[in-house]
Amino acid sequence: MLAENFRGTQIDDARLFRLHEANAVDEAVEALNQKSSELHFDSNNGCFAYETVRLDLICIRRYLPLGQVCRKLRITIDWLRPSAYDRQRYEPSRKTVKTNDHGDPDSMHRRALLATLASFGTAWAAPVGSALDRPAVAVQSPSRSVFLGAALAGARWVAVGERGLVVLSDDAGRSWKQAQVPVSVTLTAVAFADDRHGFATGHGGTVLATEDGGSTWAHRLDGRAIAALVQQDAMRGSDANLQKAAQRLVADGPDKPLLDLIVASPSEVFVAGAFGLALNTIDGGKTWSLRSGQLDNPGNLHLYAARRRGRAVAIAGEQGLLLWSDDAGASFHRVAVPYQGSFFALELPGPKEIVLAGMRGNVWHSTDAGGSWHQVRVPSPAAITGSALRPDGGYVLASQAGQLLAGAGDSLAALQVPPLPPLTGVVPVSGQALLALSVEGVHLVSINKSN
Template sequence: MIKTSIASALVLFCTSVSAQVAPESALQVQHPERTLFTDIVDNEGTLIAVGKHGTIVTSDDGKHWQQAQVPVQSLLTAVTSLSADKSWACGHDSSILFSSDKGQTWQIQQFLPQQQKPCLDIEFIDPNVGFAIGAYGMFYQTEDGGKTWHKRFIDDFVHPDDKDYLRELKEDDPQAYEEETQFILPHFNRLLTQQQQLFLVGEMGLVAQSLDMGKSWQRLDEFYPGSFFSVASYDDEEIIVAGLRGNAFIANIDNLEFRKIKTPAKATINSLVNFENKTYMLANSGYLFGYEKGEVDSSQLSSGHAILSAVTFKNKLVLATEKGLKTWEAKK
């Protein structure tokens, strides 16, 4: 998942600059916690953050960070954990990494720089079944914990007439089919599992729902034409989607009739996190918009650095920003 317009620009950058065919290990640096970070997760008391040039760092206290051994130098965009021995990260070069030791060391499960497509989010619904999504409709699925990843083309988002054409093309000319479908779909930016359903958001107002764990998808009627970078649960009954220029919407999970949330600034919202009974929208220019029961308040980092992600840790938020990792505590 890329979380900001900064990272979105890097999506475009990757289409013109290809990584080496063979991966190179991330460089070990003196202060790895000061670079661009795109995502962060709490793995049973150990924080794992991923970011620029294949940098992955871990911490048990949110203050002192250790750099992990990572076999790629690709920009990493997302990280997820199910347990101490099961973490995954993904990023540019269609890279997918796996760690069995709380993020200390990582192994490559997939690395396809020739595709020039970044993976933008990765989620697992159990130790075996997971999804990796990204630019131009990238959609990979695994049923063995990532040992093998299978590419899928989600034709549910294609016009019915085009479906027939693509079906015939796949049978008659598989190579032409691959070329035709390479850039036909929008970017898939973020994936959410909620109440045995999957929600997918992305470019050009894409909000889609799957009731069968990704086997089929239904795109919701468009209610906003811009890109969404994040989707998250607000409570057990509602979800929030958010994206460009501070646009955010909330809906009941049963009817999915989205209504607008008024935010106090037009800063692109990159990620959502639940903290102290609020859902915080983490945005460019250092904004944190706190949503609770229809009301929105606003805080801002003095640095103004874009916030790409965050995680609740020891009664504080640990923020992944464009200039490193920071802790933040809500004002009482």
């Protein structure tokens, strides 16, 4: 039974594929309902204890139709929206917050599922259909949606998220406006080469580009073109297994998300994502080259985060995957890491310094390009979902518990900030302020001197 399989920390892909062949949606829903009923709010560390279902959801999304699962779980947009209690508790403008009330169980249940689907659903291999060709719809409150990535374009702040939403602020976050975007798939990350030239990645293998600081965006790549590239590459060789895999990719359609990117210049971009997908362009996205086969990733593990510092490039992914390059990404080798869970956040504070963070609050630090590692203690075991370098040379992490953590070397401490909902990312916008991203929108957070 699927419910039995989902009690472990690893799920066999072959078994899930057989469930997919049998379209075992009912069994998956039964297992998820059983697990999700165990969700609770942990008053000791102030976070949602839903790690038990996170792996289940991530693994289910590989082979079972998300739409049918969600419908049978009765998850709708209205049901996922914050309740009145949630809005009251997490409203950033509130001066005080209740500390002796752990909240309505149904509300906590809903928020936990929403956070899981949003924060870790970035690798969900769900069909995108016409969303690749349908422009993003204008929304009434553009800053209060689900956001997964943000970056600075000069003085402008740019954030990207669900349904192709890109929002811009030219007044330090006091107001936000929506940009023109040609797709309505979820966008997962954004980065800029300068104040005008930027790129964004998203579901369906999407890569978008802007030449006006984010006001308008244009197609540069999608899953249909990626599948064609993979098929062409496989047909040049004689490996029957690679050819079959390429045919399956074409048959699947554009359902593989890209999850992060490195923008080295207006013309040079590297993108990476689910199932080991990796590509690069040296002409601003006019043409693309596959890089997946040049990575030491034979299992095609998901690639969640990518960073570059000088000629050093690092890629982090699931099952403890860390890939390292000393030659600006021309070649990569795998680096051993003590923890074998997924890493969703990655930073390179120094020339050979690496900070990895991910599931269950695991944070690991190396000063010798992964030759040795030290585990960094965290205030709560919630998953780390985002990271960024601070202007002072340190780093900041964002967690599903709504915490912002400031780090330097092997030390890490929670910033004293107002209560926040489950976070999906963070970007320093000045020496004394952070832009936190969440399942409920963007949040400008001031940092006092004690932090």
